[in-house]
Each structure stands twice: as structure tokens, then as C-alpha cells.
Amino acid sequence: MIKIENLHKSYPIGKDSLHVLKGIDLHIKEGEFVSIMGSSGSGKSTLLNIVGLLDIHDAGNYYLNGQLIKDLNEKKAAILRNKFLGFVFQSFNLISYKTALENVALPLYYKGINKKERLKVAMDYLDKVGLKDWASHLPNELSGGQKQRVAIARALVTNPKVVLADEPTGALDTTTTDSVMDLLKDINDEGMTVFVITHEEEVANQTKRIVRLRDGVIINDTLTKVAKAL
Amino acid sequence: MFDVDRWREIFQSINKNRLRSVMSGFTVAFAILLFTLLFGVASGLGNFFKSAFADDAQNMMFVRVWKTTKPYKGLQTGRAIQLKNTDYNYVTEEYEDQIQYQSARIYKNFSIKYKNEASTYNVRAVHPDHQFLEKTMMDQGRYLNNRDLREKSKVIVIGRLVKKDLFGEKPALGKRVNVNGSSFLIIGIFSDEGGDNEERMAYIPVTTAQMMYGNNDYINQINLGYNPSLSTDAAIAFGKKVERDMRKRLNIHPDDQSALSVRNMAEANKFVGILMFALFLIIGFIGSGTLVAGIIGISNIMIFVIKERTKEFGIRKALGATPGSIVRMVVQESVLITTLAGYFGLTLGTYILTAIGNSLEEQYFIKDPSVSPGIVIGATVVLIISGLIAGYVPAKRAARIKPIEALRAD
Numbered sequence: 001m002i003k004i005e006n007l008h009k010s011y012p013i014g015k016d017s018l019h020v021l022k023g024i025d026l027h028i029k030e031g032e033f034v035s036i037m038g039s040s041g042s043g044k045s046t047l048l049n050i051v052g053l054l055d056i057h058d059a060g061n062y063y064l065n066g067q068l069i070k071d072l073n074e075k076k077a078a079i080l081r082n083k084f085l086g087f088v089f090q091s092f093n094l095i096s097y098k099t100a101l102e103n104v105a106l107p108l109y110y111k112g113i114n115k116k117e118r119l120k121v122a123m124d125y126l127d128k129v130g131l132k133d134w135a136s137h138l139p140n141e142l143s144g145g146q147k148q149r150v151a152i153a154r155a156l157v158t159n160p161k162v163v164l165a166d167e168p169t170g171a172l173d174t175t176t177t178d179s180v181m182d183l184l185k186d187i188n189d190e191g192m193t194v195f196v197i198t199h200e201e202e203v204a205n206q207t208k209r210i211v212r213l214r215d216g217v218i219i220n221d222t223l224t225k226v227a228k229a230l
Numbered sequence: 231m232f233d234v235d236r237w238r239e240i241f242q243s244i245n246k247n248r249l250r251s252v253m254s255g256f257t258v259a260f261a262i263l264l265f266t267l268l269f270g271v272a273s274g275l276g277n278f279f280k281s282a283f284a285d286d287a288q289n290m291m292f293v294r295v296w297k298t299t300k301p302y303k304g305l306q307t308g309r310a311i312q313l314k315n316t317d318y319n320y321v322t323e324e325y326e327d328q329i330q331y332q333s334a335r336i337y338k339n340f341s342i343k344y345k346n347e348a349s350t351y352n353v354r355a356v357h358p359d360h361q362f363l364e365k366t367m368m369d370q371g372r373y374l375n376n377r378d379l380r381e382k383s384k385v386i387v388i389g390r391l392v393k394k395d396l397f398g399e400k401p402a403l404g405k406r407v408n409v410n411g412s413s414f415l416i417i418g419i420f421s422d423e424g425g426d427n428e429e430r431m432a433y434i435p436v437t438t439a440q441m442m443y444g445n446n447d448y449i450n451q452i453n454l455g456y457n458p459s460l461s462t463d464a465a466i467a468f469g470k471k472v473e474r475d476m477r478k479r480l481n482i483h484p485d486d487q488s489a490l491s492v493r494n495m496a497e498a499n500k501f502v503g504i505l506m507f508a509l510f511l512i513i514g515f516i517g518s519g520t521l522v523a524g525i526i527g528i529s530n531i532m533i534f535v536i537k538e539r540t541k542e543f544g545i546r547k548a549l550g551a552t553p554g555s556i557v558r559m560v561v562q563e564s565v566l567i568t569t570l571a572g573y574f575g576l577t578l579g580t581y582i583l584t585a586i587g588n589s590l591e592e593q594y595f596i597k598d599p600s601v602s603p604g605i606v607i608g609a610t611v612v613l614i615i616s617g618l619i620a621g622y623v624p625a626k627r628a629a630r631i632k633p634i635e636a637l638r639a640d
Contacts, residue, residue, distance in 0.1 A: 075552045089637055095542055115238070
């Protein structure tokens with residue numbers, strides 16, 4: 001599903017450049033539940049941005065769903081994001097003036113689906129995350145856990161190939177963290193590839209595979225107990 | 231352009247951020263309001279100038295005579311010039327093609343008497359065309375006609391105020407009045423926009439006057455309406471030609487303004503035309519300056535708004551919005567706000583102008599200020615284009631927003 005070969009990325013800082021990713025090789029197959037662990041500055045966010053087509057790499061190859069990602073212009077990247085990827089962010093990133101239902105339906109608008117169909121599908125996904133009764137509420141009327149579940153429903157609504165979650169529990173307390181992780185697990189159980197970035201051991205331990213990053217290189221790539229138990 | 235879903239998105243964005251939208255619209259509404267008021271005032275001034283000459287036909291010119299002030303061909307100064315029917319016939323036949331209306335005019339002061347009411351009035355003896363030259367409006371009955379002239383009938387058309395003086399509220403049409411000792415039949419009652427003096431007056435056939443009072447063929451003045459198809463310049467030239475011609479005919483020195491002159495409305499028209507053109511040039515300059523300031527204002531606010539919405543655009547892009555779709559959304563929102571706000575300004579301005587009406591005529595020479603439908607349509611087009619211009623720069627900026635930067639956890 002995601003295949004990365006010898007990936008390099010550096011950012012210019014004044015006259016110098018900061019080499020953030022120094023040759024990453026990573027292969028994630030369909031249906032995997034992977035977490036990327038690392039302290040801040042390890043390059044995990046950069047990796048997610050490149051995987052998520054929000055940024056471009058300098059060297060190496062990146063295949064998404066078998067397609068080599070190269071020379072993408074913004075329009076193509078936007079279409080690929082809409083088609084293959086679902087995003088979940090630490091700070092939820094819901095649009096404040098849209099209701100939960102409208103937020104979930106937004107990716108379908110950019111897919112060109114008509115309003116009736118959009119709202120119907122969005123409602124199904126809200127139901128799936130247990131927030132059907134909250135459909136007409138605005139984000140600021142929801143709790144953090146609820147917001148993140150809305151965001152997850154939004155990530156799923158286009159039926160993407162991969163769900164990318166950037167510190168999805170970073171802004172949540174322990175109880176809601178567990179409920180969000182349970183939801184991600186359920187999604188994975190249904191066959192969705194889930195790619196989580198985190199710095200919390202407990203969160204990483206609930207995934208099936210942990211990839212540890214330090215200073216722009218992979219130092220460890222192991223299956224967790226969860227995976228072994230299956 | 232017409233995409234129901236995009237309009238929904240835009241309406242939602244405007245509706246949920248009303249204060250912001252109102253603020254962005256304010257500058258444009260204000261600019262259009264000023265523009266409308268300026269334009270209205272300019273047209274009001276124009277209307278005043280036009281109505282200042284409303285008393286007579288726009289294409290009127292008249293030949294009048296007095297005494298010579300320069301010796302010519304052995305003739306002395308101080309000689310009184312007398313126009314006659316032959317002069318009238320000469321001009322009207324010689325220049326037939328260039329003339330629309332024609333009438334001689336004799337001035338008399340007669341007492342008009344009905345029963346016990348009597349007063350002295352200015353009576354003009356004229357031809358039927360005089361009605362159009364003087365813009366006489368018939369309230370009752372009819373004006374003089376060719377038959378009256380042929381038969382030298384003793385008929386009279388009296389002004390609204392003459393009727394009021396002599397008859398009060400009682401009917402006057404068909405009654406007989408005593409004019410300087412002769413009995414005349416009232417065939418019509420008229421009104422005139424030229425004011426009270428023009429309505430406290432009466433008209434009789436020129437032939438009747440010549441027969442009854444002196445039995446001569448004298449006239450005081452020749453009134454002409456030049457052919458409206460003549461350009462202003464051609465009409466002025468025509469007036470000059472008639473003037474030269476008549477001086478030659480009556481043995482008057484070519485430069486003797488006092489002895490014979492032609493007063494030509496075309497000259498006044500030309501002056502007013504130049505004045506109005508200059509006025510509209512100035513107003514247009516100020517108006518479009520205001521409008522440009524408005525456009526820059528809304529563009530500035532839109533840039534600020536884009537900054538405020540950076541995160542939203544970042545989210546939209548992460549979810550699959552193409553840069554093009556962001557540009558279209560912002561531009562369309564800008565056009566919508568500009569057009570609505572502009573229309574608000576335009577409507578408000580029109581209301582104010584209507585409210586002003588003629589109240590400023592006396593002091594400031596502004597009469598019935600208004601904006602024409604053509605200006606309104608033009609303004610609409612300008613507004614839409616303004617919205618496009620105002621929205622384009624911010625939209626480009628919005629489309630350049632990088633989702634990673636916009637979504638960086640805060």
C-alpha cells in the first residue's frame with residue numbers, strides 16, 4: 001500500500017539546510033495498523049507529511065497504492081489525497097462554522113458528490129462513530145473525544161486506502177484516548193490500513209507494528225504483542 | 231460559474247461570518263453610495279440648467295430690432311428699424327429647409343375687460359407655430375390656427391392667470407371679452423412653465439392685430455425654430471447667416487448689434503453642453519477614484535480574512551480541495567459581497583436622491599437629482615468586475631496556503 005525507498009528530505013534554514021529524513025525504507029501492506037514512534041525532531045511529522053502528499057521529498061521513491069509519486073502538482077496531489085487518504089489531526093481541524101454532519105460530508109463535496117448523497121453517507125459514518133445524535137452540533141458544542149471521532153468519520157467518509165493519524169490522542173485524556181484507539185482498531189479490523197504517529201508508548205502498543213524513528217533514520221521496526229496474539 | 235453546491239458553501243461561509251462579511255462590504259457600499267450621490271447631484275445640476283431654458287423650445291431663435299448705432303451707406307445713426315411681413319416671408323421662404331417652426335410676433339399692451347373686471351395685459355399677436363416655440367400648453371380649448379389668421383378672426387387665447395383674474399372659478403371658454411374696445415371670443419386657455427408673467431398674457435392672430443391696430447404690415451420680432459436635425463454648430467452658423475442676411479436687407483452696418491440681432495438657443499445649448507461635459511468629467515474622475523479606493527479596501531480586508539481563514543483553507547486542501555476550487559470560492563465570495571454591498575449603496579443613494587427631490591433647487595441649483603437606468607446597469611457590471619479584481623489577489627494567496635503550515639498543531 002505504502003512503499004518508501006531511501007527517502008531523503010531536508011529543509012533550508014538560512015544558508016544551511018537541515019537534513020530531517022536520512023534514507024527511510026518502509027513498506028506498509030494493506031490492512032496494517034502501524035505506529036511511528038519518535039521524540040520531537042525525529043522526523044516523524046515530516047514523514048507523515050510526505051506520505052500524506054502534503055509535502056514533497058527530495059530523493060528516493062514513494063509508491064502509494066502502487067503508483068510512483070513524482071512531479072506532483074498541487075491539483076494532482078489534492079485529487080490523490082481526496083481519493084486515497086484520510087487525515088486525522090491532533091487538533092481535530094474541524095471547520096468551526098460547520099456542523100458535525102457538514103464537516104464529515106466536506107471531503108465528499110470535493111469528490112463531486114451531490115448534497116443528498118453526501119449527507120446520507122456522512123450520516124452513516126457519524127452513526128458508525130456513535131455520534132448520530134450529535135449530527136447538527138457545531139464543533140465547539142462537542143467534547144474533545146467527540147471532535148476526534150467526528151474527524152475520524154470525516155477521514156473515513158471517502159472510503160480511502162489509508163487513514164493517516166497525526167498524534168490523534170495528543171489532545172485527549174486517558175479515557176477518551178482509549179475510546180479513540182478502540183475506534184481506530186475497529187476500523188483496522190474491517191481491513192483499513194491505519195498509520196498513526198505518536199510519542200506515547202501506550203498508544204503505540206495498541207497498534208500492530210511499531211516503527212521507531214530517531215534523527216531521521218529507522219532504528220527499530222517490530223510487531224507488537226497485539227499482532228503476535230492474533 | 232453556476233454551481234449550486236459552491237454557492238451553498240459560499241452562502242454558509244458568509245452567513246456564519248456575518249460581521250466579517252458586513253465589514254468587507256462596507257467600503258464598497260460606501261464607495262457606491264458616494265458615487266451615486268455625486269452622479270445624482272451632477273444630473274440634478276444638469277436638470278436645473280435644462281429647466282432654466284424650459285420656458286421656450288430648445289431650438290428657438292429670434293430676430294429682434296431696435297435703433298441703429300452705426301452709420302451705414304449714408305444712413306444716419308439712431309434710425310429705428312422696422313420689421314415687416316415681407317421680411318418675415320423672405321426669411322421663412324429663403325431658409326425653409328432649416329426651419330421647423332416660424333412665427334412673427336407683435337407686442338401690444340391692451341386692457342382686457344369682462345363684465346366689471348378689467349386689467350391691462352401683455353398681448354402677443356402671433357402665428358400658430360408660436361405655440362411650439364413658446365411651449366404653450368393648452369389647458370382648455372385650442373390655440374390659434376391658420377384659419378383664424380386667414381379670416382383675421384377676433385379670437386383670443388388667454389393665460390391661466392388672465393382667466394383667474396377676470397373669471398375667477400367660473401368658465402371662460404366661449405365667452406367674449408373686450409380687448410381694447412373690440413369684442414374677442416375666447417377659444418383657449420393656456421399655461422406655461424415660464425412663470426407667472428408668461429401666464430398673465432394673451433395671444434391673438436397676427437393678421438387680426440395688423441388689421442385692427444394701424445392697418446399696417448409691421449411686426450416686432452421674427453421667431454424661428456431651427457430644424458432639430460441641425461447640429462448645434464450648424465444651428466449657430468444658421469443664426470449667424472440669418473443675421474448677416476437681414477442686416478444686408480435692411481441696410482444695417484454688419485457689426486451693428488443694437489439695430490438687429492439674432493438670439494439663438496443653440497449658443498446657450500452649446501454652452502450648457504460643454505458645462506455638463508466638464509462637470510461629468512470631474513464627477514466621473516472623483517467617482518471612479520472613490521470606487522477604486524473601495525476596491526482596494528475590500529481587497530485589503532479580503533487578504534486579512536484569508537489570513538484568518540488560513541486554517542480552514544488548509545483543512546479544505548488536506549481533504550482534497552484543489553487550488554483552483556479555493557480560488558473560485560474566494561473570488562465568488564468577493565463578487566457576491568461586492569455586488570450585494572454595492573447594490574445596498576446604490577439603493578440607499580437612490581433613496582437619498584429621491585428624498586432630496588427638488589428641495590435644493592432654490593439654493594443650490596439642483597433639480598430632481600437621479601441616476602439613470604443606464605448608470606445602474608453600468609454600475610452592476612463595474613461591481614462584478616470590482617469583485618473579481620478585489621477577490622483575485624486574496625484568492626491567489628489563499629490557494630498558495632500550504633496545508634502543513636496551516637495545520638501545524640497550535
